[in-house]
Amino acid sequence: MECLPHKKTIGIWMSDKKSQKLNWKEFIKSCASHGYNLVRLDLDIPLEEQRPINVFLHKLTDVIAAADHGDSKASVIINRVEQYLSNHPNITVIDPLDNVRILLNRYCYYTILQNEPSLYKQGIFTPSFAEFTTNNIEMNIEIMRQRGVKFPVICKPTIAHGSKSAHDMIVIFNEKGLHVCKPPCVVQNFVNHNAVLHKVFLIGDRYHICERPSLKNFYASEDLEPIYYSTGEVCKADSQSTLSILDPHDKADITLTLNEDKIKTIIRILRKRIGLLLAGFDVVIDNMTGSHAVIDINVYPSYDNFPNFFEHLLDSIQEAENRNVNIYNNGDCNGVYGEEFLGHKINGLINVGMDPIKYGVTGMNIN
Numbered sequence: 001m002e003c004l005p006h007k008k009t010i011g012i013w014m015s016d017k018k019s020q021k022l023n024w025k026e027f028i029k030s031c032a033s034h035g036y037n038l039v040r041l042d043l044d045i046p047l048e049e050q051r052p053i054n055v056f057l058h059k060l061t062d063v064i065a066a067a068d069h070g071d072s073k074a075s076v077i078i079n080r081v082e083q084y085l086s087n088h089p090n091i092t093v094i095d096p097l098d099n100v101r102i103l104l105n106r107y108c109y110y111t112i113l114q115n116e117p118s119l120y121k122q123g124i125f126t127p128s129f130a131e132f133t134t135n136n137i138e139m140n141i142e143i144m145r146q147r148g149v150k151f152p153v154i155c156k157p158t159i160a161h162g163s164k165s166a167h168d169m170i171v172i173f174n175e176k177g178l179h180v181c182k183p184p185c186v187v188q189n190f191v192n193h194n195a196v197l198h199k200v201f202l203i204g205d206r207y208h209i210c211e212r213p214s215l216k217n218f219y220a221s222e223d224l225e226p227i228y229y230s231t232g233e234v235c236k237a238d239s240q241s242t243l244s245i246l247d248p249h250d251k252a253d254i255t256l257t258l259n260e261d262k263i264k265t266i267i268r269i270l271r272k273r274i275g276l277l278l279a280g281f282d283v284v285i286d287n288m289t290g291s292h293a294v295i296d297i298n299v300y301p302s303y304d305n306f307p308n309f310f311e312h313l314l315d316s317i318q319e320a321e322n323r324n325v326n327i328y329n330n331g332d333c334n335g336v337y338g339e340e341f342l343g344h345k346i347n348g349l350i351n352v353g354m355d356p357i358k359y360g361v362t363g364m365n366i367n
């Protein structure tokens, strides 16, 4: 992208896979209309040798996950990024790497939700879960018992990003099925939800909800073998998996209606506890109780069909920058910590000034 004078600069990095899905022409146009140049950063060369930036916009989840698990090349990249950002505290980071790290580990972010007693009272929950760190079936059965995890369960890799296998799931119906688990993994109570998934995409204080195909209803059984699937096969807008076809006895005659007040409550909790500007979460509605189960939280998701995505993104970046400029000019150059979370300081410059969620881009006013 060419650079024009007197404009601020957004430096961006994302995987090639993600980059191919982005409408770069439209993005550059939106950046320009908001007074930004857009440059793609090359993390294989020192950032000091590249154009100075005001905003660092990234999806480094795969690289962070690899670095945190000992990959030397990934570690060089993350160290380079973190050193650069430490040397340039006035750069607005979207989103701070320590905040992103929270969402790399399913056990970690499920625990955030479980530790929010206010959610349960409002008919919101995260399904009971347990983490397997060994292949010892007896130990794992005992852990499930202690944590109220009951069949059927979904087995998911503990690490939520960083490889295709992060999305490889298994539905397990009985104890003998547990031998298929590959620790470290989490097992989570399966919530029957009539094969309808609600995806919530967040950009700062803006959100958009879309429906996606999901899994049909399942029940514990001593006779059923584990069912393997990957999220992308079942839950994309155009997915047509047989796993989404309700069994005849399950033909849903009742419509499960998403409660937007519950969604706003979840958004407030995530902003307070995780503090990401670019995130998403998945909700299924328990078809017996109507309670809303938060089953997943994502870093910088696809934002498929998010209305005027680039405009909302740039507006939010400007708002985040304005907050940072105020903090930086007030001499708090080390950034402002958000709330303590499980030992991780949420180093969230964008956490500062927790404005009420302004509105859902669906036009709902939220106070």
Ligand SMILES: Nc1ncnc2c1ncn2[C@@H]1O[C@H](COP(=O)(O)OP(=O)(O)OP(=O)(O)O)[C@@H](O)[C@H]1O
Binding pocket: 127, 154, 156, 160, 166, 167, 168, 169, 188, 189, 190, 191, 192, 193, 197, 213, 214, 215, 231, 232, 234, 235, 282, 284, 295, 296, 298
């Ligand atoms: N506890 C659950 N009960 C019922 N269905 C579930 C549960 N957890 C996951 N699922 C189903 O499996 C799918 C994938 O689960 P999840 O969203 O945790 O995986 P993921 O690969 O991280 O997804 P994403 O593509 O959003 O990152 C969900 O969209 C939903 O269809």
Ligand SMILES: O=P(O)(O)O[C@H]1[C@H](O)[C@H](O)[C@H](OP(=O)(O)O)[C@@H](OP(=O)(O)O)[C@@H]1O
Binding pocket: 015, 017, 018, 021, 059, 061, 062, 160, 161, 162, 166, 199, 280, 298, 299, 300, 301, 302, 303, 304
């Ligand atoms: O359409 P969605 O938002 O469900 O697809 C996302 C998916 O939820 C995950 O967030 C993917 O990220 P990873 O977990 O890192 O694989 C996204 O892939 P990406 O290449 O766009 O980052 C999907 O878009």
Ligand SMILES: [Mg+2]
Binding pocket: 231, 282, 295, 296, 297, 298
């Ligand atoms: Mg998901």
